[in-house]
Amino acid sequence: MRSQNKGQIRIIEAFLAVLIIFSSFAVSANLTTTQNTTKRDDLSYTGLQALMKLDSDGSLGKYIDEGNWTALRDALNLILPAGTSFNLTVYNSQMQQVNTAVISNGALNNQEIAFVEYLCVSQGLVFRCYIIHLHLAVAS
Amino acid sequence: MLHNPLAFGGGFMKRKERKFGSNNSAQLLIVAALAIAILISATTAYVYELGKETNGTYNLPISDFVFAIKQTTRNAVISSLANVSNGGEKTLLATNLNELSQILRNLKQFGIWQLSFAVLDNLVYDSGIWLSWGTSGIGVSSAYADFTLRAYDIAMNSTVNYAVNVTTTITVSGYYTTILGIEKVVNLTCNVYNEGEPALAQNITLFYENLGIWVPIDSSNNFSITDYGNGTYAISFIVTTLSNTVQVSAHLRDLRGIIVQANMTCYEG
Numbered sequence: 347m348r349s350q351n352k353g354q355i356r357i358i359e360a361f362l363a364v365l366i367i368f369s370s371f372a373v374s375a376n377l378t379t380t381q382n383t384t385k386r387d388d389l390s391y392t393g394l395q396a397l398m399k400l401d402s403d404g405s406l407g408k409y410i411d412e413g414n415w416t417a418l419r420d421a422l423n424l425i426l427p428a429g430t431s432f433n434l435t436v437y438n439s440q441m442q443q444v445n446t447a448v449i450s451n452g453a454l455n456n457q458e459i460a461f462v463e464y465l466c467v468s469q470g471l472v473f474r475c476y477i478i479h480l481h482l483a484v485a486s
Numbered sequence: 487m488l489h490n491p492l493a494f495g496g497g498f499m500k501r502k503e504r505k506f507g508s509n510n511s512a513q514l515l516i517v518a519a520l521a522i523a524i525l526i527s528a529t530t531a532y533v534y535e536l537g538k539e540t541n542g543t544y545n546l547p548i549s550d551f552v553f554a555i556k557q558t559t560r561n562a563v564i565s566s567l568a569n570v571s572n573g574g575e576k577t578l579l580a581t582n583l584n585e586l587s588q589i590l591r592n593l594k595q596f597g598i599w600q601l602s603f604a605v606l607d608n609l610v611y612d613s614g615i616w617l618s619w620g621t622s623g624i625g626v627s628s629a630y631a632d633f634t635l636r637a638y639d640i641a642m643n644s645t646v647n648y649a650v651n652v653t654t655t656i657t658v659s660g661y662y663t664t665i666l667g668i669e670k671v672v673n674l675t676c677n678v679y680n681e682g683e684p685a686l687a688q689n690i691t692l693f694y695e696n697l698g699i700w701v702p703i704d705s706s707n708n709f710s711i712t713d714y715g716n717g718t719y720a721i722s723f724i725v726t727t728l729s730n731t732v733q734v735s736a737h738l739r740d741l742r743g744i745i746v747q748a749n750m751t752c753y754e755g
Contacts, residue, residue, distance in 0.1 A: 353514055360518040364525050372529070391550065398554055404742065407561065439589050464554060465590060467561040469742055471569045473582040475562075475589050 389460035393432070393482045396425040397464045407468025410436055410476050415447040423451055431455075431485045437477040444476065454483040548637055552646050555590070555599065559633055562586050563650045567615065567629040568743035571654075576613040579629055580605050597639035606630040625736075625748030628653040654744045655679040658736045660721075661755025668728055672752055674721040676736055684717030688739045694725045695733035701725075730754070 400406040400421055409418040422432060434449040464478040566579040580603075587601040605614025611630055618626040629652045637644045660674035672694070678685050690711065692703040703709050703723050712720040725732055732752040739745050 357514060357518050360522060364522045367522075367526060368529055394550055394554060398557060401557055401561065404561065404564070439585075463593065465558045465586075465593065467558050467565060467586065469561050469564045469568065471565070471572055471574075471743060473562065473565050473569070473578075473585065475586060477589070477593065 387460075389430070389458070389482045389484065390462050392427065392430070393460060393462040393480045394464065396422060397462065397466075397478060397480060399425055401464075401466055404469035406466050406478075407470065407474070407476070410444065410466065411468045411470050411474060413446065415445055415449050419449045419451065422449070426482075429485045431483045433481045435479045437479070439475045439477070441477065452485065454481055455485075459483045548639070548642070548644055551599075552635060552637070552644075555601070555635060556633075556648060556650075559583070559586065559601070559603075559631075560650050560652070563629050563631060563652045564742050564744070567627060567652050567654075568745075570615050570629070571617065571627045571745040572743075576615045579614045579631065583631060597637055600636040600638070602634045602636075604632045606632070619747035619749070621749045621751070623658045623748055623750035625656045625658075625738075625746040626653065627744050627746040651681065652742075652744070653679075653681050654685070654738075654740045654742070654746045655682070656736060656738050656746045656748045658734065658748045658750050660734070660750070660752050662725075662732050662752045663755060665724070668726050669724055670727065670732060670754075671722065671724050672732055672734065673755075674734065674736070674752075676719040676721060676738070678717045678719070678738060678740060680740060680742070686713075686715075686717060686741055687719065688741050688743070690719060690721070691737040692721065692723065693735040693737070694723075694727070695735075696725070696727050696729075700735060 397406065400409075405421065406418075409415075409421070418434070422434065426432060431452045431454050432450060433454055434445070436444040436449075438444050460482045462478075462480040462482070464480065466476045466478055468474045468476070562582050563579065566574075566582045569578055570576055583601075583603045583605070587603065590599050590601050593599065605611075607613065610616045610618070611628070614629055614631050616626060616628040616630070618624075630649065632649045633647070635646045635648070637646075655678070657677045657679075658674055660672060662670040662672045664670050674692075676687075676690065678687050692709070693700040694703060695701070703725075707723040707725060709723045710721070714720070730753075733749065734752055735747060735749045737745065737747050
């Protein structure tokens with residue numbers, strides 16, 4: 347009977363150990379996820395602000411209307427903080443790619459890639475609506 | 487001494503039971519160890535999957551996206567007014583806003599967005615458009631629409647009401663002085679406003695009326711324009727007319743492509 351009790355106590359101890367290990371895993375994983383999300387949110391916010399700044403005077407729509415991808419890339423390079431890599435894709439309202447050249451300042455090597463989707467209407471005489479996908483990463 | 491076979495048998499059984507009990511305890515410990523291993527593996531796998539799922543998503547404040555959509559709707563109103571002021575149909579504003587609303591509904595990146603609108607219809611606005619290109623030296627091209635933006639997300643639902651008013655105004659004032667017979671020098675001051683704030687013009691074209699015909703003013707009229715950079719333009723040109731008054735028409739395109747016109751009568755100053 348005593349030896350049986352001993353066995354049960356061992357099992358309880360083992361389960362307590364499991365609980366401790368499980369809680370430590372859960373806490374540490376949660377902390378890591380929060381930090382990563384915050385970094386991505388900051389980058390997303392920066393990207394959204396950059397697109398809005400370009401769009402405020404109609405430049406964004408004008409570059410796209412004219413197909414001036416070099417000017418668009420240069421403008422983003424100027425607005426985004428130094429050391430930020432980006433890759434921008436422009437789609438029309440039928441989700442067909444509009445940009446005929448790559449609008450990027452380098453490869454997105456970092457694991458932390460932020461994404462911004464932006465709806466742009468050009469101020470031109472003809473109503474044109476573009477869906478912009480901007481991927482951002484901190485250059486490693 | 488006689489051995490009791492039953493007593494012998496009972497002792498054997500007790501030893502066997504004890505042996506079996508200790509064997510069971512070891513097996514249970516192995517099972518518990520396996521359970522620990524499975525739990526750790528499952529936890530690690532779960533944490534890994536959780537990390538993968540959160541990659542690429544973000545939780546920016548909804549106000550940032552609302553601000554971005556407000557800007558998009560504003561651009562749509564500017565585009566529509568530019569088209570209408572260039573001779574397009576007034577119903578174009580509602581058509582374009584309908585299309586924008588449809589496209590926005592199809593985007594589900596930040597949740598579900600629903601944009602509804604009402605173009606202004608009153609004494610001056612027709613289908614959200616007001617073009618007043620009068621003879622008193624004031625010209626107005628304006629578009630107005632009320633919007634309701636609803637955002638449906640897992641975390642929260644939000645409704646934002648806002649209005650977009652895009653107005654380009656031009657005021658023209660001036661006089662003429664006779665220099666020789668029927669030759670007159672006309673001096674005009676032209677002010678441009680976007681939503682009531684001074685704004686720049688992309689180009690200004692001027693006409694004057696001679697014998698019922700509107701004649702464009704060009705370099706042959708000694709045309710000169712001074713841009714003060716604050717939405718004020720000083721214009722001077724020479725016309726040849728028998729009339730005691732000079733009818734002038736200014737056609738202006740602002741930086742957004744919106745056209746506005748204003749006519750006025752110049753008297754000798």
